Amino acid sequence: MSNFIPYGRQDINQADIDAVIDVLTSDYITQGPAIERFEELVANYCGSRYAVAVSSATAALHISCLALGLSEGDVIWTSPNTFVASANCGLYCGASVDFVDIDPTLYNLSVQQLENKLSAAAQLGKLPKVIIPVHFAGQSCQMEIISSLARQYDIKILEDASHAIGARYCDKAVGSCQYSDLTVFSFHPVKIITSGEGGMVLTNNTDLFEKLTRLRTHGITRNPRLMREISEGPWYYQQLELGYNYRMTDIQAALGASQMDRLETFVDRRRFLARRYNQLLSHLPIQLPLQHKDCESSWHLYVIRLRLPELSKTHRQIFEELRRANIGVNLHYIPVHTQPYYTDLGFQRGDFPEAEKYYSEAISIPLHYGLTLEQQDYIVDTLKAIVR
Numbered sequence: 001m002s003n004f005i006p007y008g009r010q011d012i013n014q015a016d017i018d019a020v021i022d023v024l025t026s027d028y029i030t031q032g033p034a035i036e037r038f039e040e041l042v043a044n045y046c047g048s049r050y051a052v053a054v055s056s057a058t059a060a061l062h063i064s065c066l067a068l069g070l071s072e073g074d075v076i077w078t079s080p081n082t083f084v085a086s087a088n089c090g091l092y093c094g095a096s097v098d099f100v101d102i103d104p105t106l107y108n109l110s111v112q113q114l115e116n117k118l119s120a121a122a123q124l125g126k127l128p129k130v131i132i133p134v135h136f137a138g139q140s141c142q143m144e145i146i147s148s149l150a151r152q153y154d155i156k157i158l159e160d161a162s163h164a165i166g167a168r169y170c171d172k173a174v175g176s177c178q179y180s181d182l183t184v185f186s187f188h189p190v191k192i193i194t195s196g197e198g199g200m201v202l203t204n205n206t207d208l209f210e211k212l213t214r215l216r217t218h219g220i221t222r223n224p225r226l227m228r229e230i231s232e233g234p235w236y237y238q239q240l241e242l243g244y245n246y247r248m249t250d251i252q253a254a255l256g257a258s259q260m261d262r263l264e265t266f267v268d269r270r271r272f273l274a275r276r277y278n279q280l281l282s283h284l285p286i287q288l289p290l291q292h293k294d295c296e297s298s299w300h301l302y303v304i305r306l307r308l309p310e311l312s313k314t315h316r317q318i319f320e321e322l323r324r325a326n327i328g329v330n331l332h333y334i335p336v337h338t339q340p341y342y343t344d345l346g347f348q349r350g351d352f353p354e355a356e357k358y359y360s361e362a363i364s365i366p367l368h369y370g371l372t373l374e375q376q377d378y379i380v381d382t383l384k385a386i387v388r
Contacts, residue, residue: 005366005378006328006368007190007366009189010194016259018258020251020254020258023250024251029249034253035053035248037253038200038256043202045175052203053199053200053253054200056197057085057184057188059199059244060200060246061132061199062089062093062244064212065130068156070094071095073095074128074129076096076098077099077130078131078133079132080355081102081107081355081359084336089132090130095129096345097342099347099355100117101352101355102136104358107136108136111141111142127153129156130156132159136163138163139167139292139295140167140174143169143178146179158181162184164192164297164300166264166298167295167298175202177204182203183201183202187252187259190368192267192298195256198256214240215243216243218243220237220243221237221240265369266369270299270367270368274299276376277367277376280377281383285307285310285311285387286306302366304363305361306361306362308360315361318363318386322363325382328366338356
């Protein structure tokens, strides 16, 4: 098979194209009705009261931290097994960052490590203001336990669900915010649905919603109820705080809304392919991704871990042989605390050993809606040949 098989990619159909064309030939291509429609579709699907569309999930994380009041002197905790944006968002606000090591089987933030670290931090008077659990690969963290711990210590929760639209936890959609203050989604092209670039914040809190809508638009409001002085006319607006230009366009929102029509179809296909991988790879010297009984993953990623003591090749050799076979494997993620920027802040290798061990063994193999059974069989056969 000569064609390159990417680890993830978007699926765009004629309905998506038509939705974008409709916007391009309408009166609005930015800041129009398509954005509100997209927000309503996602909020209704997830069962949250509010949704705020923005230009990226990174922007969503940033304004979420700001809306929660994060500032200099505060601390956030997140997982080291994530993209750097999950941690950087705290630094953008002047706060500092720390990490909680991962569960060795689920690869999400470990609730046992979190409990231990919170207990120690409470004794030192150094509790975080915000915890950012990351729903790695589309599987929710154990949010009921995390929420209970956060309430005990009066800590805010921001769910980084960039991987997890379409996932469920305890029979509720991820994004319902039952166990958090805010939830963030990503609509990058490799995610479950796409708006090209884009993100969204969900919440059930009216005050947070109003603040988020201001922060994405320069801190500006046109709502007379929120103004500090009486409105001077229908043209009038006030800047209430320092915000940003983090707005999504109608073009992007139209694509995202159209993609929402197929969200369940996308997730069902990913779950089918994941089950098939589980069957076809079950006898190889690799650890397959495990699922917690309370979770239904949306399967953004399918990650295998190599049992290196049983193999005659190194992690890098196997990765590079798969790439040479035109299989677009990837590695999610390099532990954030080992990045040079973070080692300059004082972190070092050995700080979070489970995340580091995971990194030394993990490979993300292709999983996306358009992956054919022929391609999946080729991936499996190639992997078998390489590891045996």
